[in-house]
Amino acid sequence: MWSRINALINSRLRAQIAKEFLSILRDPRSRLIVFVPPLMQLLIFTFATTLEVRNADIAVYERDAGQWSHELVARVGAADFVNKLHTVHSRDELRELIDGRKVIAGLDVGQNFSRDIAAGGNGTAQVIVDGRRSNAGQITVGYLNAIAADVGTTARKESQRAPPVVVRHWFNPNLIYRWFVVPALSGILVFFSALMITSLSIARERELGTFDQLLVSPTTTPEIIVAKTVPAVAIGAVLGLMMIGAAAFLFGVPFTGSFWLLLPSLLLFILSVVGIGLMISAVSATQQQAILGAFAIGVPAVLMSGFATPVENMPLVLQWMAQGIPLTHFLVIVEGTFLKAMPASDIVANTWPLAVIALVTLTMATVFVRGRLQ
């Protein structure tokens, strides 16, 4: 008896899973749409999403004619990130250049700069930054600070002073931006792909009327949810592995952690995203609503996930909310696995929230589908 029931369940599930796979992959065009755009995006965004400042124009108002002032200006002019130095002769001129967005920052070297240094004190130069471009501006300030510190070191060496502090960046010693961006992007793109595939799935069937057909068949709601979950997880995993492979082999991001810890985390991550997607789909009457829903959830989720700004810097309430976003946890795992050989205990600390999210969202999706019957 039990084996018969088992067999029945299996055949129903099998039929549905086959149907879901075919719906996504049978048509060559939809096959392309599933795999090609995310991989293209990985390639494009890797180069587009860079926080490094390059080709910056800097204004210089040099009021000092001394040795150290010349040294500072010369080093700024020679720096990689600088495109061109604009020499100005008044504060007003400097202001104009910044107002007109000709330069991102102005360096104002005071009259006593060289004299103060020669006297063994601190030379002071002012940096004026275009606050409208706050991010690039801050990075420019950072670069200028580094140059100033360099000049200071040279000056002190000559006067036999104590050695300065040297910063070393662990895990990414040269601060290569790509090392951070590519693993994170693979997480984000898998997140969006899985969200899209699943949020459309029920809504599309509802639009076509096939969902009614499914509901009048003896299949149960959990079966419908499972049948829609399996292909989405499988396709998401393939996509994720392709991206992780591209990160490691194409972009040369060092993969220091354990692949066998990353793989189950990836599957759990996709499962939790699929839960969110199916929840959206279950409450949407049309595919249009589903797409809007996916974006309404997806974009804030990416912004709050810690990709753009660290979660720890957000207000406490938003930090709590960020814990409900699968991407927040997966980004920690994927970055950690790539760059710092994250140990199993740390990975588990980030996978159990994924499991909880998956459990909650998939249960909710089931409840929503059932609720639609009322």
Added chain:
Amino acid sequence: MSTHPTTDGGGTQDQDVAVVVESVVKHFGEVEALRGFSADIRYGRLTGLVGPDGAGKTTLMRIMTGLLVPNGGRVTLAGFDVVEDNDAIHIASGYMPQRFGLYEDLSVMENMRLYAQLRGMDADQNTDIFRSLLDFTRLGPFTTRLAGKLSGGMKQKLGLACALMAKPRVLLLDEPSVGVDPVSRQDLWRMVQALTDDGMAVVWSTAYLDEAERCESVLLLNEGKLEFDGPPQELTDRIKQRSFRLTGVSDERRAVLSQALDLGTVGDGVIQGDAVRVVLRADAGRAEIGALADEVGAILEPVQPRFEDAFIDLLGGGPGGTSALAERMHAVELDSDIAVSCRDLTKCFGDFTATDKVSFEVQKGEIFGLLGPNGAGKSTTFKMLCGLLKPTEGEAHVVGHDLRRATGAAKSQLGYMAQKFSLYGLLSVRQNLEFSAGVYGLEGASKSQRIDEMIETFELQQYLSTSPDSLPLGYKQRLALACALMHRPPVLFLDEPTSGVDPITRREFWTHINGLVRKGVTVMVTTHFMDEAEYCDRVAMMYRARLIALDTPDALKRVSRSDAHPDPTMEDAFIHLVESADLDDEARANAKVAA
């Protein structure tokens, strides 16, 4: 020959020609929508543009209003070439598309003002036009109601009012009766009648062939070709001597129809209540059918021909009477004689009661029809019976299983075919078949055997690897039926199964259904084709969430028999029932006020 008013070579005869169609051709990619034909449409006349879905009606309409440019040929409307004098066309014609562009968030009056302004009319100076249009459409009491809150029939009337705003000389109505219940449809006919009496040319396109009989002239389209041009009477007269009715066969009528259709001399046949209606092939004698009548003890009598039958005859007759599908079905055995039953079935959506205490029982092997105007609650009731909606109160049983508790058991006993066929367009035909077999728990050898059976029965071999979306309509319907019947359900639910389907495909469909019923399958069907209600053993008529009548089609027709309608159709019966329900409600309301 030109009919342009500036060239007076036309003569008096052309004065009353509103639209001239000259060998018009239109194709969309590979699809040939219009294959080159010519026709005239005259003023002061109601011209029916008749044909099944996909015949080219809308394409022709849109060419006549200058919204599409023909690939070949020429069309002039009120003397203006639709391509060259495009702007003049918009003034001379009023066009009401299938879904008139009403702004659902504006009131009736605001919609009318907007359309007046779009026509360049000052709304404030035309209050008399507004008043007459409101009187004409009987929308006067509803001027402040939002268009989105109007019923289907009222929406069409408002659309008509907007299309009539600029007093066009030619009025083009594209399927105005779709989604409109028979009562509102009568209103539309009355209005159009008044307009043609005033000399306007009205073109009424429709897929309901019975509507053609009401038109003064008919252009009958099929697959982009003009099959007939003239008064409908002329076409029906062709089968006048060949239309017969077999009465006195009520219990055996499905078997008799099947036998009759298999006769070489019978071209077409349908069930009409307790009787069977047949049309003999041209030049065929009545010997064979006479012999059949004698054999089954039926009375053979000539009847008035119908337009739809004439159309089928024109296309060379309908399908045969034997259903290959039913031949393969095993006789259905049920423990009880009651296949479907419901008691006090009620469904509320918030404050709104969609179905109000509906109770009935459906016998095994019965075709049970649910009829009613839009919004009467027939779909809600239907959905509760097949488990798509949970009733607020009351209960429903399918083959003895409570739909609330034994959902799985009940569901494996029913087959369901939805209005739009609901096939997976992303899967191939074979994959669709495999999916429906699998989802009903078929496996291994029995699964592949059933699938092969269905492929053979419905002749799907050549389409196995194509997508259902690209199938011809008839095959799409066959596939949907195959999917619904894969698990051999004893009860079959059909939700408006033949809407948008041409009459020949419809007949083929009913041949299968009749065959299945003879094997003991129970069929629940909703339909808005009144003719199709005739196939039912019993019909439940729903109106305003309640069951207002439940009887055999013939009994329902008998109730509405009057001097005005000595031989009432199902549509007459329907109107009669709805009107008397309204009267009852009124009387009750008055009694309440009096008390």
